[in-house]
Amino acid sequence: MVMMTKKVNIGGMKVHTYKHTEDFILESGEVLPGFELEYNTMGELKEGVKIVWVCHALTGNADVKEWWNGLFGKGKLYNEKEHFVICANVLGSCYGSTGPLSTNPKTGKPYFHDFPQVTIKDIARSLNLLRESLEIGHIDTLIGASLGGQQALEWSIQCPDLFENLIVVASNAQHSPWGIAFNESQRLALQADPTWYENREDAGQNGLRAARAIAMLSYRHYETYSQTQTDKQEEQLDNYKASSYQRYQGDKLVERFNAYSYWVLSKAMDAHHVGRGRGGLQKALKSIKAKTLIIGISSDVLFPVNEQRLIAEHIPSATYHELESLYGHDGFLVHFEELKECIDHFYYAAERVQLQVG
Numbered sequence: 001m002v003m004m005t006k007k008v009n010i011g012g013m014k015v016h017t018y019k020h021t022e023d024f025i026l027e028s029g030e031v032l033p034g035f036e037l038e039y040n041t042m043g044e045l046k047e048g049v050k051i052v053w054v055c056h057a058l059t060g061n062a063d064v065k066e067w068w069n070g071l072f073g074k075g076k077l078y079n080e081k082e083h084f085v086i087c088a089n090v091l092g093s094c095y096g097s098t099g100p101l102s103t104n105p106k107t108g109k110p111y112f113h114d115f116p117q118v119t120i121k122d123i124a125r126s127l128n129l130l131r132e133s134l135e136i137g138h139i140d141t142l143i144g145a146s147l148g149g150q151q152a153l154e155w156s157i158q159c160p161d162l163f164e165n166l167i168v169v170a171s172n173a174q175h176s177p178w179g180i181a182f183n184e185s186q187r188l189a190l191q192a193d194p195t196w197y198e199n200r201e202d203a204g205q206n207g208l209r210a211a212r213a214i215a216m217l218s219y220r221h222y223e224t225y226s227q228t229q230t231d232k233q234e235e236q237l238d239n240y241k242a243s244s245y246q247r248y249q250g251d252k253l254v255e256r257f258n259a260y261s262y263w264v265l266s267k268a269m270d271a272h273h274v275g276r277g278r279g280g281l282q283k284a285l286k287s288i289k290a291k292t293l294i295i296g297i298s299s300d301v302l303f304p305v306n307e308q309r310l311i312a313e314h315i316p317s318a319t320y321h322e323l324e325s326l327y328g329h330d331g332f333l334v335h336f337e338e339l340k341e342c343i344d345h346f347y348y349a350a351e352r353v354q355l356q357v358g
């Protein structure tokens with residue numbers, strides 16, 4: 001087993017790097033001459049602990065204790081006493097794994113715009129290579145939301161015998177025309193920034209700012225804005241709260257992300273279709289063997305609940321839970337108590353079935 005620990009981060013997760021030194025042939029036919037995945041772990045990989053693998057969302061990262069702190073950490077649903085938790089920064093992203101700002105071995109310079117298209121299938125295959133390198137033969141729970149849920153679904157189809165439980169939150173089996181339209185609008189914002197075409201690390205920052213502002217409309221809801229961004233003064237003619245909120249959220253993403261990775265991962269999201277090359281979506285979902293919990297968020301306009309119901313309908317051993325929320329898609333980042341409750345219930349029900357069968 002090769003587990004190279006580089007450091008322990010502020011939240012206490014260990015940070016490691018997996019190096020894949022062979023050519024990695026992508027779904028597009030293009031070849032990545034090797035890649036690295038930076039991944040974080042919590043707990044010890046030892047006998048008796050349950051392995052929980054987390055797949056992160058679009059601009060997320062491997063530090064689950066940071067963005068899912070209500071579910072992961074000391075005394076939480078997933079804790080270091082009972083679990084070994086692992087999450088890898090995805091291929092194409094900008095938090096340590098190989099992405100557009102990594103050096104292209106062919107040129108000795110960053111890939112920038114030459115970074116090849118990666119798909120969710122490629123990302124899942126790269127995660128599986130990391131898994132093999134760690135000699136992990138069985139995973140108790142695979143969990144992901146949004147783009148993370150897309151990876152989790154895809155991986156459970158690629159490796160149906162690997163996972164005991166699968167938990168997919170606010171995601172889909174095929175990215176919708178609506179979702180693609182949102183992503184394309186955001187990419188148009190990147191392209192409208194003249195610096196986007198320059199090969200430099202900070203290219204497209206203004207475009208990225210606008211892209212995030214557009215994205216926020218799909219991550220929140222009319223009600224979220226009404227409740228938090230309504231101005232008090234009737235005579236106001238400009239400088240609305242909602243405007244400054246949009247700008248602030250754009251600035252915040254620019255500080256922690258880059259336009260190239262945003263482009264690459266939004267394209268990966270668009271191309272997500274578990275049925276591709278497998279005789280269709282229903283057939284693909286049917287092949288999932290894990291006990292599955294699908295969670296939808298009632299106000300999610302980006303991954304609406306009908307998409308969640310569709311997934312649950314076609315996975316043989318799936319249950320569906322709908323989380324009541326006015327928050328919208330990003331509800332998966334705030335409703336920890338409700339998430340914990342329905343996940344707990346899911347495990348409890350699965351155990352009871354096991355006992356009855358046994």
Ligand SMILES: CC(=O)SCCNC(=O)CCNC(=O)[C@H](O)C(C)(C)COP(=O)(O)OP(=O)(O)OC[C@H]1O[C@@H](n2cnc3c(N)ncnc32)[C@H](O)[C@@H]1OP(=O)(O)O
Pocket residue numbers: 056057058059060061067229241242244245246248330333334
């Ligand atoms: C799964 C993933 O991978 S997620 C992607 C990675 N994301 C992250 O790492 C961060 C995760 N966190 C988040 O996305 C969000 O903070 C959430 C969804 C968890 C919670 O959001 P909320 O706290 O409800 O509010 P939201 O983030 O929308 O806005 C709060 C921020 O906007 C600021 N703000 C609110 N209203 C305004 C306004 N009118 N004008 C300017 N700023 C404003 C607040 O001061 C606050 O600033 P801060 O973030 O610097 O503290």
Ligand SMILES: N[C@@H](CCO)C(=O)O
Pocket residue numbers: 057058059060145146147219330
């Ligand atoms: N807030 C999430 C939304 C997409 O799931 C992110 O930035 O990744």
